[in-house]
Amino acid sequence: MHATEKLAAYIKVRPGAIGKVVDFDIKSDRLYPLDLTAANAELTTEMVADTQAFAAWINNKLAGSNARYSIGGYMEHRTIYTRSALFDTADEPRRLHLGVDIWGDAGSPVYAPLPGTVHSFADNDNFGDYGPTLILQHQLDGLTLYSLYGHLSRESLTGLQIGQYVNINQQIAAFGNADENGHWPPHLHFQLMLDIGDARGDYPGVGQYSKKDQYLQNIPNPELILQFTGVNLL
Template identity: 40%
Template sequence: MNTQEFNQFLKEISIAPLAVIDTTIPLDKYLPIDISEKNTDLQNFDVSSSNEWEKYIHLYLKKNNKEVAFGGYLEKRNLYDRSTYFKNLSENEKRNIHLGIDLWCDKNTKVLAVLDGEIHSFNFNENYGDYGPTIILKHIINEETFYSLYGHLSLKSIENIKIGDSILQGNIIGLLGDNSVNGDYAPHLHFQIIRNIEQNFGDYPGVSSKENIAFYKNNCPDPNLLLKI
């Protein structure tokens, strides 16, 4: 399939929205959030502090009487400037374009498999600003293979699982971690779709440089084609 065909394929897998976090939180409690360089609110606190981020997200949700803030696909963010993990030798190649959807909510929120599949891999990605505990699922639908990535989980989420474990859509695959394990972020799920995972294991780039964005945009389509938030 070409990119357009694959995107249509994802869109048509389900007419209804597909959940990746606790379904007791209704969709009317979700609220879009912009944490790109365009959001001037981010100039008013230390964006390198996960505690400050958590306060900001909490107040944003409380003010709007919501429980989940979501967004970020292909969003250009200054947030990653705090970590050398996102900087290549050339300043022009720093990675700051987000490739998944983030769902910001409380720690220990249940994380669900978006579709039937199996555990492809998992890992504790410990770099500052990285995913922390991460699970990748492999899906085969209508002979089409692709992957879903769930980042910023709790350590317990990867303790008693093994590669090849069968997973059903809606199964609880983990819980959201806190800033002590999740890369030093406010609690949130990074959810990403990957077409060709190549040799990656328990990890896959979730942020791209502008030089590589054409490749990653094709290989990591908009997760909202499934979520339909």
């Protein structure tokens, strides 16, 4: 059974048990689906290497569509990771995005969609990396689930303690700006995992495409939590 199927089975018998990750009004807000693959002819190597130009392109998409957020990325084979040597592993470059990105304004609040505890946190301060990162651990009736929040503001890590309890819909963080979030346009990287081994404050959000089937066994589709399907996608 894939990781998504395991989590879906838990949610199916508990309707309404999932909270929000970001503020979103299903009746009035809209989402812009952002394609960051080679199929998007608007993306150029020069643009994605320039954080300001990349951010301006995303902001134009949001403004032009009157959307609150841009969203996408789960198991998406992306070209944009050429912007950082961080993803150029020797045997096969990492290009497969394992979570979902929610692009929006710096300072946008981030919430815990499930009750849990602070598993770990760190400031992964490298070009192209997560920047400030938080991992929560959730116990769901025998199913252990981890949720990761990357590209946060540095202030989001202030006062955190390992084991600290977090309630559903409690604000846990905010989107960071490009100076603190790994040098990306402001957004949240949201990812789910069933097992993270010895990882602390970090877990790969981009993997090798050849290992996609392995990732699917451990990394559920975040849409199960976000529940954006059927909303005002443009």
